Amino acid sequence: SIVETLGAQATVDLYIHHYNRNLLEDLLEQNLGNYNYYVLAPHFFDQDGHPETAYDLIKRIPKDKLLIIDRGVKDHENEFPGVYQDFAKDIFEVLESGITHLRKYQRLILVFPKGELYPIEIMDGFKRFCFFHDFKNLIVDGVDDDEPLDEGDCHIVLAESDLVNIVKKSREQLLRLGRDVGVISYNDTPLKEILAEGITTISTDFQSMGKTIAEQIMGAEDRIPIKNPFRMTLRKSL
Known part of the structure; x- marks a missing residue:
């Protein structure tokens, strides 16, 4: 939506740093000064998958030319404009928005895959929500093929493969999604509208994110840090 909103007013080039600060450094050396x-x-993550900062590299980009997208710079969240x-x-507040539905379940399970580069802050927000609202909870790194689902559990999944496993297991065990077990999936897609009669999702609004960044570039939006909307789309699986 960045390109769509900018239209013919700008040319956009895309470079991928693959979460690697060394690659970002190379990209900056090659391209700093080439763009408005x-x-x-x-x-950014180190070789062991631990989050790391690239603040020293980010500071090389002139502040009046830099916009941050998707996440803030750790410990410097208010220093740079963007979305x-x-x-x-986000996960704390969105789970609060669906708390009446979550109360149907005896336990909340966050499926947070090990070795994948997901933001660890998701676990922090989940644990905080469960503590404040007195939910039994568990964090696991995957849905085991050999272990059955437990009735009364509600799973919050990040990976599509874990979502598929839960849907398959619920059918095999004759458990009804939204009644016997619950499932919430990160990031909405058209497929989740129809899978298993509808999967409840929690997702940031990527369309809004790109549009707002483009408007900041064009000067139609204030160049300040803006938190992107994050919402639950309630469907039958909850």
């Missing part, structure tokens, strides 16, 4: 604006998604997700706050 730089839009950066500051997700960001607050992963811990």
Whole structure:
């Protein structure tokens, strides 16, 4: 939606840093000074998959030409304009918005895949929500093929493969989604509208994110840090 909103007013080039700060450094050396604006998604991890900062590199980009997208720069969230997700706050608040439905379940399970580069703040927000609202909870790194689902559990899944496993297991065990077990999936897609009569999703509004960034570039939106909307789309699986 960035390209769509900018239209013919700008030419957009895309570079991928693959979460690697060394690659970002190379890209900056090759391209710094070549563009009017730089839009950066500051997700970076070390070789062991631990989050790391690239603040020293990001500071090389002139502030009047830099916009941050998708997440803030750790410990410097208010320093750079752009549109960001607050992963811990987002999951806390979105689960609160659906708390009457969650109360049907005895336990909440966050399926957070090990070795995947997901924001760890999601776990922090989940644990905080469960503590404040007194939910029994568990964090696992996957849905085991050999273990049955437990009636009364509601799963919050990040990976599509875990979502598919839960849907398959519920059918095999004759458990009804939204009644016997619940499932909430990250990031809405058209397929989730029809899968298993509808999968409840929690998702940031990527369309809005791109549109707002483009408007900041064009000067139609204030160049300040803006938190992107994050919403639950309620369907039968909850």
